[in-house]
Amino acid sequence: MKNVLLRIQYDGTNYHGWQRQKNAITVQGRIENAVKEVTHKFSEVVGCSRTDAGVHGFDYVCNFLTDSRIPSNKFSKVLNVVLPEDISVIESFEVDLKFNSRFCVTKKTYSYRIWNSFMCNPFLRKYSLKIPKKMNILNMKTAASFFIGTHDFVSFMSSHGQQLTTERTIYDCFVVFERSKEIKNGLFKSETNCFEPYLIEIKICANSYLYNMVRIIVGTLIEVGRGKIAPELIKSILIAKNRDLAGPTAPPHGLFLEKVFVDFSKFSREKN
Amino acid sequence: MKNVLLRIQYDGTNYHGWQRQKNAITVQGRIENAVKEVTHKFSEVVGCSRTDAGVHGFDYVCNFLTDSRIPSNKFSKVLNVVLPEDISVIESFEVDLKFNSRFCVTKKTYSYRIWNSFMCNPFLRKYSLKIPKKMNILNMKTAASFFIGTHDFVSFMSSHGQQLTTERTIYDCFVVFERSKEIKNGLFKSETNCFEPYLIEIKICANSYLYNMVRIIVGTLIEVGRGKIAPELIKSILIAKNRDLAGPTAPPHGLFLEKVFVDFSKFSREKN
Numbered sequence: 001m002k003n004v005l006l007r008i009q010y011d012g013t014n015y016h017g018w019q020r021q022k023n024a025i026t027v028q029g030r031i032e033n034a035v036k037e038v039t040h041k042f043s044e045v046v047g048c049s050r051t052d053a054g055v056h057g058f059d060y061v062c063n064f065l066t067d068s069r070i071p072s073n074k075f076s077k078v079l080n081v082v083l084p085e086d087i088s089v090i091e092s093f094e095v096d097l098k099f100n101s102r103f104c105v106t107k108k109t110y111s112y113r114i115w116n117s118f119m120c121n122p123f124l125r126k127y128s129l130k131i132p133k134k135m136n137i138l139n140m141k142t143a144a145s146f147f148i149g150t151h152d153f154v155s156f157m158s159s160h161g162q163q164l165t166t167e168r169t170i171y172d173c174f175v176v177f178e179r180s181k182e183i184k185n186g187l188f189k190s191e192t193n194c195f196e197p198y199l200i201e202i203k204i205c206a207n208s209y210l211y212n213m214v215r216i217i218v219g220t221l222i223e224v225g226r227g228k229i230a231p232e233l234i235k236s237i238l239i240a241k242n243r244d245l246a247g248p249t250a251p252p253h254g255l256f257l258e259k260v261f262v263d264f265s266k267f268s269r270e271k272n
Numbered sequence: 273m274k275n276v277l278l279r280i281q282y283d284g285t286n287y288h289g290w291q292r293q294k295n296a297i298t299v300q301g302r303i304e305n306a307v308k309e310v311t312h313k314f315s316e317v318v319g320c321s322r323t324d325a326g327v328h329g330f331d332y333v334c335n336f337l338t339d340s341r342i343p344s345n346k347f348s349k350v351l352n353v354v355l356p357e358d359i360s361v362i363e364s365f366e367v368d369l370k371f372n373s374r375f376c377v378t379k380k381t382y383s384y385r386i387w388n389s390f391m392c393n394p395f396l397r398k399y400s401l402k403i404p405k406k407m408n409i410l411n412m413k414t415a416a417s418f419f420i421g422t423h424d425f426v427s428f429m430s431s432h433g434q435q436l437t438t439e440r441t442i443y444d445c446f447v448v449f450e451r452s453k454e455i456k457n458g459l460f461k462s463e464t465n466c467f468e469p470y471l472i473e474i475k476i477c478a479n480s481y482l483y484n485m486v487r488i489i490v491g492t493l494i495e496v497g498r499g500k501i502a503p504e505l506i507k508s509i510l511i512a513k514n515r516d517l518a519g520p521t522a523p524p525h526g527l528f529l530e531k532v533f534v535d536f537s538k539f540s541r542e543k544n
Binding site: 009010011056076077080085086087088089090118119120121122123125127 | 328395
């Protein structure tokens with residue numbers, strides 16, 4: 001028996017999230033099918049996070065136990081042959097039998113993309129949220145900084161789950177923006193569309209997340225950008241522990257699980 | 273009567289190219305429908321290039337004559353309301369009545385993306401050609417340089433069209449590459465997938481192009497990258513004037529019309 005770690009990427013557009021469901025196509029379901037197809041046995045594939053329907057995985061980590069004779073580092077190749085084009089295994093390797101993707105992840109970085117423009121971007125339409133009104137990005141940057149630290153994030157949680165505590169630590173939260181490439185190259189005159197388009201990216205790195213926490217933080221930062229919530233109010237929304245004070249849950253298609261940090265100090269990486 | 277220039281972007285995946293066809297959905301057809309919907313009159317929309325089925329437009333230029341009372345710089349807004357999400361008007365403005373997108377374009381830059389990796393990239397699968405074997409990028413760079421200049425490009429043309437001459441001038445042709453972001457961030461060990469993934473981009477800027485010229489140049493550069501054609505052979509393939517000596521026509525989905533250079537010196541740009 002061996003434990004195989006997979007680093008995967010997926011375009012979440014056509015999936016009902018990570019977690020296996022009876023009557024819906026999910027990423028976990030697809031990968032478990034693929035593993036069964038190549039090993040001829042069912043293995044549960046344990047994921048590092050339950051991403052929601054429509055959310056994308058840029059560097060997701062999962063693992064499974066198998067007694068297959070396929071070398072661990074060849075699983076990426078054989079699984080990619082049977083997986084659909086919107087799921088891809090970047091890398092596979094053997095890990096300690098005690099390794100578990102859910103519990104050995106020490107922090108995760110999410111990235112949320114906003115296409116801030118009057119016009120649609122045909123190439124980013126499935127990978128960003130379009131907001132057609134000019135946003136105050138500097139205020140968003142200020143507001144983002146107030147999320148950093150250890151707080152009770154119950155104001156930024158969709159519903160009460162089974163977690164023991166609603167305290168989480170955000171290591172970093174920031175907003176970056178870029179003038180769109182087509183505008184930099186082109187003839188664009190700002191009078192045409194009222195304002196110049198920007199690609200805004202919100203990045204959050206935390207030890208773990210409450211249900212919908214990233215999307216509610218993003219929804220709140222969008223309200224800040226629109227001038228509906230003052231940046232300083234973030235502090236009092238955190239203290240109030242009241243979901244109603246935060247912004248709406250941002251839609252999933254702008255969200256990427258960007259990077260997962262795994263603690264390998266306990267689990268020596270095997271060569272095979 | 274006024275002449276309105278549109279800068280547009282489109283994801284070519286679902287279109288049978290630019291040019292209007294009776295029984296197929298095309299970009300020109302979609303835009304002409306949209307113009308008719310907002311002006312209540314048919315106007316022919318003249319494009320700067322006949323892009324093939326599946327090719328993308330990153331900054332395409334077209335124009336149409338209309339007696340509509342909609343201000344020229346508002347057309348981008350009203351057209352975007354009725355256009356599908358995979359076509360977008362970046363900008364619209366009035367140009368001289370003599371302006372014609374086909375004839376007033378002095379040069380065009382095409383960009384072709386290759387995802388050089390064993391695994392599929394879920395986010396680039398519709399916007400790049402995947403090549404699962406390691407390419408010799410330095411040889412491709414050398415080969416690309418031999419296309420620069422004024423040559424008879426008949427070896428790089430799919431079929432004899434109606435053009436008066438097969439001589440064209442390539443102002444620049446080069447290859448750039450980038451280590452993939454997920455690899456830079458991650459744990460990747462090259463032994464897993466034999467080689468590290470790269471995003472390779474081929475850029476060509478010319479005064480005009482013969483039928484399929486970009487895709488045959490790209491197909492030939494790919495053969496160079498694979499070691500099937502020596503870089504120096506490009507010179508003799510050009511001289512031979514024989515299509516059979518060049519590489520195959522690369523598939524369309526990696527190709528973008530990236531930038532169009534318009535000569536406005538003859539046509540003063542109007543304000544309205």
